[in-house]
Amino acid sequence: MMLPGLTAGTSLPNAESATLFARGCTVFPGGTTRATIERDPTPRYALKGEGAYLVDVDGQCFLDLNNNFTTLIHGHAFAPALDAVARLLRDGTCFSNPTVHEIDLAELLVDRIPAIEQVRFVNTGTEAVMFAIKAARAFTGRSGIAKIEGAYHGSYDWAEAGQRGTPSTWGSPEAPAAVPAYAGTPDSVADEVVVIRFNDAEGARRRIAAAADRLACVLLDPMPSQCGLIPPDSDFIAAVVETARHHGILIVCDEVLNLRQGYRGASARYGIEPDLVAAGKIIGGGFPIGAIGGSRRVVGVFDGPTGQARVAQGGTFSANPISMVAGRISMEGMTLAAFARLEAMGDRLRTALTAAIERRQAHYVVSGAASLFRIHPKAMLPRDYRECYPLSDEATSMKAMGRFFQNEGIILPVGAAACLSTAMTDADIHKIVDVFEQFLTSGTGGEGEAYR
Known part of the structure; x- marks a missing residue:
């Protein structure tokens, strides 16, 4: 044919x-x-x-x-975004100076997403998750993370652990292994990652509580694609959030993929109130982007110039005007x-x-x-x-x-x-x-x- x-x-x-x-x-x-x-x-x-x-x-x-x-x-070649970018190109594609365009997109995200009071831009979803984890560590003074078995969070060593297990490597249902993503991963990575099974409420309570004194955050994808694109059970969400809150552990929602689930994102859809949100994909209008947003008290770890901030976050192409303008136009089209x-x-x-x-x-x-x-x-x-x-x-x-x-x-x-x-x-x-x-x-x- x-x-x-x-x-x-x-x-x-x-x-x-x-x-x-x-x-x-x-x-x-x-x-x-x-x-x-x-x-x-x-x-x-x-x-x-x-x-x-x-x-x-x-x-x-x-x-x-x-x-x-x-x-x-919006599919390929979304005309409003392309037209705006075409007008912008002759003015320059990137600067070491800030531009009004990053404020415009940030204001849109802050206005829409309940969990985001302030935001920092990066270039990829991987970077967004990485800096969210770094922010949680800096805020809590702890180094470990908990995450869902099989969930994909990009290419940061700790976020990768446990995302590629197989029946021969993933361990028991009661204690899933933090299977390394590549040969040569330092053993210390697995020591700092607690893996929980999606929709296993009691297992989540037990695993998070047992490691609470060393956990900075629970990295939570509200509907992880590699786990089947299955909605979270309300009792599972409650177990994760209540246990984390009780032990002073931050909730980091990775919405790089799932922000497209609604005008206010996936966390709001499923009743989650995260401390930090990692975003990307649709907010760039077809150009490279990532974002870390959250409450002022937590994202405040990024405040200050290099050498003074608790977490130094730069990036040569972070908040470049092309991604900012295309992202704003694309998101404005998502009414x-x-x-x-x-x-x-x-x-x-x-x-x-x-x-x-x-x-x-x-x-x-x-x-x-x-x-x-x-x-x-x-x-x-x-x-x-x-x-x-x-x-x-x-x-x-x-x-x-x-x-x-x-x-x-x-x-x-x-x-x-x-x-x-x-x-x-x-x-x-x-x-x-x-x-x-x-x-x-x-x-x-x-x-x-x-x-x-």
Whole structure:
């Protein structure tokens, strides 16, 4: 089947991508500069994005459910942000001086997100989490952190611990191991990280209380994607917050991905009142960004010039005007009505996908909230990272589903959060459901005894 937009006369659909990947392998270890790039068997190289769609270098057009790992809440090439950036470019792209643009975006975030009274900007979500942890350490005088097993928080050593466990390494359910993310991680990192299981309220109380005298913060993703994109149980949230508060431990909510769950973010959605919030992705309008926000008393650790602040936070490109302007314009476009429309689309999609599964009695379940969703090759909805972890046949099924969607003109992330954008229409939602129905009846992974 020829995909929409395929250049006439192309003998191999991915010929140009294959050529570029061969070039990339000569200059990059593994051929690309991001480990998260999907390849089947080679990556698909992007040429341009237009709204809800991505066009690759071979001229093929795809409905994009990745949106650069949930970043592009308005889809590709959001015109208001691009127009504002184009006007700004000739005035300069970065300065050692502050600009009014950083104040504008900061005021927007402070106005919207209840937990944020003041904010500092960085360049990535990884940096936002890293500096939030540093702030918690400086404020409390303690070095350890607690975090959810399997939750992804970027590439800071302590935030990475416990995010990549396997059945052979993750330890007992009562005492999950702080599995290092890479060979050579100092042993001391694991000694300073307490891992708790998502939605295990009693386990959270016990584990946090036992290590309370050395914990600076609990790093909490309100709905961690790698744990299945499952909503938190209210008793789990209560257990974490009450135990932390009792022992003077700060709550750090990582909303780098989940800020897109609503106008006021995910913490407000689930009734969490964090001391610090790490943000990123959608607040940059398609440009690099990260932010650490919170109460004045905690973010006050950043107050003062280098050498005097309890936590020195700089960054050559932090608060660069391009990201600040694009982020402000993008966030201004995310009104209450825009968030409501996205959530309604997400609800319709998850309901329709679930109905298709039930009609076929297929071995799949759907999770997610707001504009986020995941399809799991499992009979029951997982409750944490261990239950979400794919068995070998499940991983094969997921790869088959990703390939099937790709062949039908849809980019569906494999084993990660898929997301909608404001550029999408009801027709796009129908297309996703139709392709999923086709997959379930194709025999590629939707039928057969193993998937019933």
